[in-house]
Amino acid sequence: MKPTGTAMTRVGRPSKAAQDAASEKIMAVAMELFADRGFAGTSMEQVASRCGMGKDTLYRRFPSKVALFEAVVEHAHRRAVDRLADMRSAAEEPLPRLKALMQAMLHMNMDADLIALKRITFSETVVFEKREPFPRQPDPIMDRLIDAVRAAQAAGSIRAGDPAALANHLIHCLVALPTSIAMLGGDAYDDASAVQAHFDITWLWLMEGVSAQASNL
Template sequence: MIERKPMRPKTRVGRPRKHETEEAGARILETATRLFASQGFAGTSVEQVAAACGAGKDTIYRRFPSKVALFEGVVEHARARAMDKLAELGAPEGDALTQLKRLLRSFLSINMEPDFVALKRIAFSEAVVFGKRSPLPSQPDPIMDKLVKAVAAAQADGFLRPGDSKLLAAHLIHSLVSIPTTDAMLGGGAYAASDALDVHFETVWTWLVDGVASR
């Protein structure tokens, strides 16, 4: 009787499968996000990211040719996650003004998440590294596009005054987001609690919609 040797599993050669490549890319970005957020831009190296996520340094450099490019990739990844969260809101409910309010409140919550606050802090503090430009965010910005469309819909239905929808959207988001996010970026905790953020939002929203001039 001829004894057969056990078959050895075949070693796969060639390029990795698409899903494996995507998983590796996501792992790199998630690890880089955590390290940038906790250590800052200057305190994080590509070598640290490689060691923490189990990827080779050359693998990271093939995807992101520099640390700045890696940080920009992290920002884009964070923005994609924000879009996913907005998609989870489901189908719009209520009139155009109600939909706009709901969208703005979601924007505020997303901007107050610790990772987003940390990335903004890094982008502003490291402006010199980025050649006097902030990688937060690059254009076109699908998040702002969504807001502009909501503003335009509220204008079309007569809830808001006619005018430049993009300019109005920019002022709305700045008015609602700048104070709490600046406080968080500077290490404050005035808006850390959800109820404090709700009070801020409702107050500023009322000022924006009803005006502050005496009648």
């Protein structure tokens, strides 16, 4: 006999949109907790509670807190890749385009959430069994920088050499100081204007050198 009266609602799997929304919420909540409380101070129970879901549901997606943290790092890195992909420089020449890209990469690296994730990654190497979750290779951000260096070389704007080695040297010179200070809790680069001032002088030194006789070499 077929049921009569109120129709029975069939409960199925959540739609892809609902699953994506849940994943975004988990990433946002976990990022906030990790950044605020650190790795040790954040629990799977806290994340599940903030997301309004059961702990078992969270564990079905992420079998451990390490797996969740690595997913948060990957998510943050994908967002950074998307931000750079959306960047459109008004500059036509390769060197100004390289400058705009490096400026964007510096400000991106100084993002407070990314600094917090880097701090956790470097301070919890034993927990992560010396894995390198930030970022995984190959890195599309570095690939884009290498391409920009290669284009500037082809235009004769910067000297010849291995573009990958040059790109790594340029970005290291640019980000090592401010990110290290921020990761250690210093506030010298908390203001965007201080970050920009660091970029301006470092770019000048990188492009023109620091020797008083550089123009004669």
